[in-house]
Amino acid sequence: MNEMLALLNQHPTLLAMWGALALHWLLPVPASIHPLHTWQQIAVQLALRVNKDTDTPRQRTLSGLLAWSLMWMTVLILLIAFYQLVWFDSLFHLVLLWVALGWKESHRFSQTFIQAYSREDKSVCREQLALALNRKTDNLSLLGLGKACAETQLLSYGRQVAAVLFWFAMAGGFGAILYRLAVSLARSWSPSRSQYQYFGLPAVRILAALDIVPLRLLAVVVSLGKNSQAAFRGLREQGENWQLPGPGWLLTATGHKLQLALGGPAIYDTTKLERPRLGGRIAPAALHLSQIDRLLQQRLWCWVAAQSLMMFLMGSLL
16 A cells, blocks of 8 residues: 555656546536636626727737737736745646546536437527537527537537646646636637637637647547447548537547537527538437447546556656
């Protein structure tokens, strides 16, 4: 036992990751008091002041980049300042990862939606999706609700768990929380809303760059096992069709693996966008949404195990 504790003490980053995961599942940060909620409110208020309708598209794009830099760099400077006062590095990184993780939140959304969807309760389903998406959900049919939920499940688990853990491995708690802040800014200033059509472009492009590696790795992990040939064939044929490279791979891999029809037209504000159709031909039902949740849960624990092993080996070599 003492040897095991001594071994863990030699790998403080790995210990912090598992501590944050345990704390997150036992005591997740409530959404009402989550720092990211306050962050999004500040982002919206900042955009109201600097995103002017009278500016040219180029000026609004530049304003979006400067606003993104201001908010992101402010948090980075504050984190560096607080870090100077920390006595235990591992505890500091543990807390940051705990705040950044959204695993239980994603699972709770998935379970709540599936229960309502199995009852064909459109009002509850639309309400749940309205909180998670920038899309108009009032007129979505059951088919549209199922497809929207499947996409939300995949991106929620991908960004709030896999990508957070990936950036934690790359840059500790700093990387995890700063990545989640980038996700929040891209959501708050989504170009799918007409007022952020140009202002939000830098936020989305930066997030797309941060997403490429972790979401594509998760897509490969999801593809393994049953129907792996169909999943990898789908990645070759459709992986680059989606607007964003990271999410596109994840949606394509899951769609082909489970033969589910994903993507297709979507209404943002009052504009109907023709998005690429990905995956198979089966319309997602409650059973398929449960399969997605179970599949992602299993693969994320495999991700945790593989990342733990890599962090352990890297820590032993350094």
